[in-house]
Amino acid sequence: MTSAPYQLGVADAAREVREGSLSPVSLAQALLDRIDALESTLHAWVTIDREQVLTDARQREDEITREQVRGPLHGIPVGLKDIFYTEGMLTSACSRILADFVPDHDAACVAKLKEAGAIVLGKAVTTEFASSDPSPSRNAWNLAHTPGGSSSGSSVAVSTGMVAAALGSQTGGSTCRPAAYNGIVGLKPTYGRISRHGVVALSWSLDTVGILVRSVTDAALMLQAMAGHDPRDGGSAAAPVPNYLAQMDALDRPPRLGVLRGFFYDRSSEEVRNHTDSVAERLAAAGATVEEIPLPASFASAHACQRIVSSVEAAAVHEEHFRTRAEEYGPRIRNSIEMGMLVPAVSYLQAQRLRREFQHDMITALSSVDAALLPSAPAPAPRDLNTTGDAVFQVPWTSSGLPSVSIPSGLSADGLPLGVQLAGLPLQEGPLLGVARWCETALDVNLWPPDYA
């Protein structure tokens, strides 16, 4: 073993556990030690039940001894954004409204992770109700910078080796943006691919379970464990689950990439524009076909539609509590709920209709390439703890429901992580991950925060 246990990704750690060269207890203990060392600085966690973690790890270890491997994640600790229901464990969504909420069951996707052998390491900090009021988490690359949101704790924890994989969610830009800000891999699957049964809702037609990891392969492993139809989630996709790893491996040629400039370059800093161009050049040099593809006209309303829909749906979710406890909400989510309360139903339905048109047009736009390539954010994580940064480069993928993945692609002049996003067709996460892994290999960028490696 050349890496410390906390440096191992999911795939490597799982293999070592299965082969008996890594004890689940040592792995869990290594992560708990790491958390003990970093947590007071980074504020990534809400709840960690150390005894339960070690009990679970010992049980996984016993099972290995008896050759009872539960699944591909046997013995792997995972972090959960504090919006995922955990049986008997506080699930507060970092809100005052749910400050005492202890679910009596696990979220469907958490149950699936456990079935695959994973251990719940703890509940990670989220912005309040996964909206945009900043959380106490700090960016490990520079404590004066935001880690992004809303999956702030999950992203910080993964970026610093406190855990190899954590669940986040994305309603605007809450998975791929913090992934980029923290130098890790973020996967927002297709809307409806992972059940949200037992996930605190923000906006039912946008909320998507996200995956935060340190490699594309690990994203595929996590997705494989959780994907599937669930009739308890009204937005769940009734489509069969493919073998994502096999689909990822099936890419046997350099990909065709469609660079999206236009809006994305107009909104980016010069550094990000130049960086994205240089990424495209490096990928082309490695063999990829890189061409610019145009954005459809319906792209123009994608952000407005997401804003209308998310505010209305948040208002509907929170209506009852908000009537009597509005002052217990943070200013940003409060503003969104108040705006949502005033939107006429016809405007909401028109926004939903425009979203469907945009999805249709975006599918057409992507049909000539293997994936779209674009910057992950307009700039690196802002030096401002009163913001969670700008979700504007994620919103088109959340709004259209198309899968997207952010991979680290370099560092800014200030030493902050930069990333690029790849986006693909609905329910085609396998091929998209194949492209992402090809790019990951070609770019060969592996980032650890300087003081925490």
Add this chain to the structure above:
Amino acid sequence: MTSAPYQLGVADAAREVREGSLSPVSLAQALLDRIDALESTLHAWVTIDREQVLTDARQREDEITREQVRGPLHGIPVGLKDIFYTEGMLTSACSRILADFVPDHDAACVAKLKEAGAIVLGKAVTTEFASSDPSPSRNAWNLAHTPGGSSSGSSVAVSTGMVAAALGSQTGGSTCRPAAYNGIVGLKPTYGRISRHGVVALSWSLDTVGILVRSVTDAALMLQAMAGHDPRDGGSAAAPVPNYLAQMDALDRPPRLGVLRGFFYDRSSEEVRNHTDSVAERLAAAGATVEEIPLPASFASAHACQRIVSSVEAAAVHEEHFRTRAEEYGPRIRNSIEMGMLVPAVSYLQAQRLRREFQHDMITALSSVDAALLPSAPAPAPRDLNTTGDAVFQVPWTSSGLPSVSIPSGLSADGLPLGVQLAGLPLQEGPLLGVARWCETALDVNLWPPDYA
């Protein structure tokens, strides 16, 4: 052949066509003759292309000669409410807005009927945009009474033998109510079971393609030809299509029926209450287990939710035209659109949430019986051509999306048809039709309007 061709139901006519004892051309001509005799009195049709009908019939006849049977509806003429797209044929929805609309393709369900061998006989009168402004159609049982709505032409045509089967739709009560008012069988399948691709929309989360026929078996045949998933319809159910005829035949014992009184009896005339009780007694005498089942508490909001949702969605559909052409809409749909424009989005979403709760509760309420039994309407067709009658007994099934079927059960003191409805579980049309056919056989009520038999 003991019956005139126009008296044959779908199953009998199709068998005779297949066996060569009935020529598709004679059948089509018999129906056209029937229409010629009755149409000036009953106003059931918008468009009939006699030449095309006979051309199609001759083609079906040639195919029989060559032993090329297209499917179970080979050579059977069907009527289509004027909201179903027909390639090259006016589809006006009896509105001024679509007065010149000629689609370039058939609705998905129309294409499926043709694949099964059916012939489009013509486009039947609907209320404007399938809403509640009365149409010119008359009730064949008494011309001073409404035929109901919105599938008025389809119901009148089937009740008088102008055609054995016609398509309608139901957003409030537009299939099972006119079926009952005209003494025929109406089937509203589960929401999402038949594609609405190419059907003029009124309310996307309520609109359901309906079937108007003269027997339960014919309803099953028509459903079989059209049911199925269609990704082009966002509300389409991604469930496999069973063999409905086999499921219907599988009922090998008298059914358990749950009578719904409460609301339905409170709103019914004394005659309808007594009639429904006597129907229940006749069915019990024939062997059915009949018990009263309670309505869930969430039933209380079912009608309000349907009203909110249908008005909002109609407003969204018509927003663009309505901005400049409001005066071209009838007063009732105009009122609904104007109301829908004023509903806040949060109220709309809460109505949708309450609908899901009601569906869940109704499924639980029906779980102990084979079907619910209730009157089809509060009273027979009103003697008032300025109304289409009261949809209040259909709305719970449209709002919950559960399948329901109305079968004729007798005549009122005034000589007008009475009916009872049976309702079942989502996507369980086969078992529901089995129960309906058992009741149809036990009741042995076969109605033809006195002057048109």
